[in-house]
Amino acid sequence: MTQTMENQSSSAKELAMLGQIKSILLKDDRAEIDAIKKTLYRKEELAKEVSPIVEERVQYIKDNFRKEFGKPVDRIVEIKLEESKEQLLNVIYPVLGQMIRKFVNYQFQLLKDRIDSQVSSVFSSRGILGQIKSKIFGISSSDMVLSDLDKPIIEEVYVIQRDSGLLLGSFSRKVTVDKDMIAGMLTAIKSFVEDAFQREKQELELIEYGNYKILIQNFFSYYVSVAVSGSLSTKERDMISEKLLEFAENKMPDNLQLIDTELQNQISEGLEAFFNKDIFED
Amino acid sequence: MVSTKVMLTGSFGVGKTSLFKQFLFSEFSERYLTTIGVKVDKKVIEVDDDQLNILLWDVAGEVSLDKVPHSYFLKSSGIIYVFDLTRPLTYKNMISDIEYIENKVPGVKVKIVGNKKDLLTEEQLEEVKSKLPIPADIFTSAKTGENVELLFMSLARKILGKEE
Numbered sequence A: 001m002t003q004t005m006e007n008q009s010s011s012a013k014e015l016a017m018l019g020q021i022k023s024i025l026l027k028d029d030r031a032e033i034d035a036i037k038k039t040l041y042r043k044e045e046l047a048k049e050v051s052p053i054v055e056e057r058v059q060y061i062k063d064n065f066r067k068e069f070g071k072p073v074d075r076i077v078e079i080k081l082e083e084s085k086e087q088l089l090n091v092i093y094p095v096l097g098q099m100i101r102k103f104v105n106y107q108f109q110l111l112k113d114r115i116d117s118q119v120s121s122v123f124s125s126r127g128i129l130g131q132i133k134s135k136i137f138g139i140s141s142s143d144m145v146l147s148d149l150d151k152p153i154i155e156e157v158y159v160i161q162r163d164s165g166l167l168l169g170s171f172s173r174k175v176t177v178d179k180d181m182i183a184g185m186l187t188a189i190k191s192f193v194e195d196a197f198q199r200e201k202q203e204l205e206l207i208e209y210g211n212y213k214i215l216i217q218n219f220f221s222y223y224v225s226v227a228v229s230g231s232l233s234t235k236e237r238d239m240i241s242e243k244l245l246e247f248a249e250n251k252m253p254d255n256l257q258l259i260d261t262e263l264q265n266q267i268s269e270g271l272e273a274f275f276n277k278d279i280f281e282d
Numbered sequence B: 001m002v003s004t005k006v007m008l009t010g011s012f013g014v015g016k017t018s019l020f021k022q023f024l025f026s027e028f029s030e031r032y033l034t035t036i037g038v039k040v041d042k043k044v045i046e047v048d049d050d051q052l053n054i055l056l057w058d059v060a061g062e063v064s065l066d067k068v069p070h071s072y073f074l075k076s077s078g079i080i081y082v083f084d085l086t087r088p089l090t091y092k093n094m095i096s097d098i099e100y101i102e103n104k105v106p107g108v109k110v111k112i113v114g115n116k117k118d119l120l121t122e123e124q125l126e127e128v129k130s131k132l133p134i135p136a137d138i139f140t141s142a143k144t145g146e147n148v149e150l151l152f153m154s155l156a157r158k159i160l161g162k163e164e
Helices: A002-025 A027-041 A043-083 A085-120 A125-137 A141-147 A179-197 A234-251 A261-275 B016-023 B031-035 B094-104 B122-131 B148-159
Strands: A153-161 A167-172 A206-209 A212-218 A222-229 B002-010 B038-047 B050-059 B078-084 B109-115
Touching (some): A027 A043, A153 A179, A153 A261, B002 B148, B016 B109, B094 B109
Antiparallel strands (some): A153 A222, B038 B050
């Protein structure tokens, strides 16, 4: 019994000694673990350690972005551009048209001014009479000649998807035959003419019958057809073109993939707001 | 209601325009077909709860499809290729014609239609079927109206994605 008690007491002593040795040997390791824990568990401490590494990595990515990610990013942009090409062009088309039109108009105005100055120097009886009238009414000689003709009226406007000939929207002053079918037949005629003559990048822009003119303004994925009665001067034709570009820029939706009643109503309302008035008054 | 373009094509005299007439009441004169080679009409079809506004382009028959202005094919959602069951010449080029169409309008839904079914007995029809380069989707008679409505309904369902 005494022997057993002695054994127990010695093993307890050994354990205590072992514990002391352990704490001495592992002192440094424990301190290190405590420091790591402190760093990991406290946000600010962790930030201090990690931030430089992250910043260095970010800087590396900034400096080497093209090398590391150039190809996949280019591919993504390429795909995105391809997918939204039609929408993009629908937006750009009218803006480019406006710029070109403004430039051409300016050049024509210069030419017209030169012609007016020529006309004013002619001393024929008609010229003198014209000049008197011109002075009285305060309008140019060339515009006076045109003012004698019938005033144009926009009777109908159709916005039609290219190729399919599906009607996107319309405005009409009177009841006509089915507008969907007019849009389809106009497209068929347009396609036929363009195919038959095969003039690359040239498109049908005008159809005339009697006192009616059908002006066609082409955009990227659709075209607008305007039926006008009465006489149409170049200036008035320009005004229609200008108005159509303005309409395309402000009222036409970019996405024309799904042609449903909602889209058609939206475009038709836009046309009504733009063309159910005398656009030649301005 | 969604609008869509469907084109009717095939050789001269296969009965395209008669199918067209069976399907809808035409407002435009047939003269357009001979002057510019195409005539456009429309019909609204109800499929389940959806409405489809079909603009149907009837193209004047040509011996070869490449004689049809290529722009007529563009942006079609569906194409009905018609041949005459009584004239082998009208389905002889079927494979190249279908390839031509699929090349012009990738992804388009095509229905191959054997017309003038009323002129054949059941046995004769079976014999013609065995000789076709590609199996037809449907056999119609523009004269009696047999399967005409079914053809357009089935195409409409295909366009709306309600049928394979």
